[in-house]
Amino acid sequence: MIKIITTIHEMKGIIKSKKAQGKTVGFVPTMGYLHEGHTSLVKWAKEENDIVVVSIFVNPTQFGVNEDYDVYPRDLERDQMLSEEAGAEYIFHPTVAEMYPNGYQTYVEVFGITDKLCGASRPGHFRGVTTVVNKLFQIVAPHRAYFGLKDAQQVAVIEKMVRELNMDVEIVPCPIVREADGLAMSSRNVNLSPIDRQSALILSQSLMKAKEMIQAGNVEAKEIQRAIENKIAEESAVAVDYIKIVDFTNLEEIDVIKGRVLIALAAKVGNVRLIDNIIMEA
Amino acid sequence: MIKIITTIHEMKGIIKSKKAQGKTVGFVPTMGYLHEGHTSLVKWAKEENDIVVVSIFVNPTQFGVNEDYDVYPRDLERDQMLSEEAGAEYIFHPTVAEMYPNGYQTYVEVFGITDKLCGASRPGHFRGVTTVVNKLFQIVAPHRAYFGLKDAQQVAVIEKMVRELNMDVEIVPCPIVREADGLAMSSRNVNLSPIDRQSALILSQSLMKAKEMIQAGNVEAKEIQRAIENKIAEESAVAVDYIKIVDFTNLEEIDVIKGRVLIALAAKVGNVRLIDNIIMEA
Structure with a gap:
């Protein structure tokens, strides 16, 4: 017990x-x-x-x-x-x-x-x-x-x-644990309305897209960041706070994907602030 | 060894x-x-x-x-x-x-x-x-x-x-350890010139005077503080930074000597900053 x-x-x-x-x-x-x-x-x-x-x-x-x-x-x-x-x-x-x-x-x-x-x-x-x-x-x-x-x-x-x-x-x-549909687990998810919860899926989807681009050989941080931005823009209910591509050891922004890279974002979905990220070794 | x-x-x-x-x-x-x-x-x-x-x-x-x-x-x-x-x-x-x-x-x-x-x-x-x-x-x-x-x-x-x-x-x-003449031991004492070292004695002497006043029944912090100030003023080479009478637990200034009281001072003697204090239970 x-x-x-x-x-x-x-x-x-x-x-x-x-x-x-x-x-x-x-x-x-x-x-x-x-x-x-x-x-x-x-x-x-x-x-x-x-x-x-x-x-x-x-x-x-x-x-x-x-x-x-x-x-x-x-x-x-x-x-x-x-x-x-x-x-x-x-x-x-x-x-x-x-x-x-x-x-x-x-x-x-x-x-x-x-x-x-x-x-x-x-x-x-x-x-x-x-x-x-x-x-x-x-x-x-x-x-x-x-x-x-x-x-x-x-x-x-x-x-x-x-x-x-x-x-x-x-x-x-x-490692991050995700729901079956990709939403990163968070205690705050319970505060999402059903519609907002659906909109929030764009966050993990945009990161998956970034991952694919990097795996396909794209090393331009600016291009990847823009692709994430454009993807999230598809959901009008999601207000981006930041999308950053940084070196994981010092969190400094980088131009070229290399080493241990953190792609991190934060956004408000309804009244709920959510964060998500992926870490890639390149 | x-x-x-x-x-x-x-x-x-x-x-x-x-x-x-x-x-x-x-x-x-x-x-x-x-x-x-x-x-x-x-x-x-x-x-x-x-x-x-x-x-x-x-x-x-x-x-x-x-x-x-x-x-x-x-x-x-x-x-x-x-x-x-x-x-x-x-x-x-x-x-x-x-x-x-x-x-x-x-x-x-x-x-x-x-x-x-x-x-x-x-x-x-x-x-x-x-x-x-x-x-x-x-x-x-x-x-x-x-x-x-x-x-x-x-x-x-x-x-x-x-x-x-x-x-x-x-x-x-x-407890503070003092030289035979009352000067509180400090690694910085070595930077005092012989004349300044002599002037510095006024610090511990002023605290001894405060101690006597309190032991004689004076509980007015302002009067004791003034007595310390006046005593130190006898030495023109000593520039007071502060003289404070405070409660030892929170270092708040007090008007009446009561409980565990810290009488603390700091002063420059020549180029050397010295501190000294006494703690009294009243």
Whole structure:
């Protein structure tokens, strides 16, 4: 039976005793409302570690003032069932006051790569992410932590934080999980109307088109970007925030497809902001 | 024989193997040019832990552009001897490139209490301190870390960082060590001319006067502050930066002496910036 832990003190105590028994700890940080993307992370974690902890915490510091913190979907009971099925032993589910007590004022920030892509549209977002992940890594002290590549920039930012702060945790990036029709799994998908959900398919379709162009030998980033733009323009309900073709290590835009390339996009479909991407080795 | 470790990788390996043997680790982070203040920290650390690590790293990110990074005194051989005499087993002495490799961009910052006292005169200083101490805590992973109360604000800031980021290290604040004539020990004292060194005595003398006033029952912070100001004004070579009477927990200025009170001052004597303080329980 999976256990729900709500205090930092208790979570630390459990980890300490498990480690004293020589157990390895895998960690899957989430904001809850789990989907198959999350449960695939739990399954990876379970394969590589003795104990798996899933955190469920809708982190207020990573939402902007006009963003969807209040309507972010929540369903702890369902999350509990899905985490258990996927193999987790513990859910860490603290309150906001437990994580950010009165007078809280300490932040961890990665500069530079956080100004690009989603960081450009969401000032302060990544500072919230790195701060909460840093705290969670101190609390859960995992050997390995699992992140989905749908948030590719988040993976790059957290890898940089861990490396630069000399933290002892291995970051394991895991592939995007998609619905049968190609839509990248996201907790926010539930907020899409049926019509908007249909329109949203253009996002993954445009990325598939880009993939085909590259596989056919096109190395011109500008041409590929334009093809994605034109494809998405077919759906009037989709408002592009950005479409970027960047080097995955530093998120700098590139002209020629070469090395490990991230093609990332963000768009609003109705009131819902969605992101999607592909990573190609060329 | 004390060992000097220069790479993060080797330092982490040593700590891991010592902890696997059940040893406790005490840590004394310094910028080197050790004096009796530092060696008293090493002795405390040695009494409470199996292994003591002293770090010696003049941290560029905590110096402002017009500050004394270039002339900050350095003498590794002497530091090595003093650390060994005091009971340390290891010196961690990385290069700047080892701690801040090319493209480094991750910072840890405590807001609020870092704007006061020395933080007001040295913008960015405490961000450099919390960043390097956070990194050092990840590398040395000590059970206990020892800090001198001469940098009382630094102690308060680091305690807040450790608490708010849920770090597993006990911060042990240790009393100021003074020369026979009352001057608080500082690596910067060596940069004082003989005449300025004499003038600098007014700092500790003014604090002793404040202490006497409080012990005689005076609880008016304004009166005590004025008495310190007047005392220091006797020395024309001393230019006060600030004299503050604050609550030690939040560094907020107070009107009435009550609870745990920090009386802190900073002043330039010649070209050398000195700080001193007393903490009183009232």
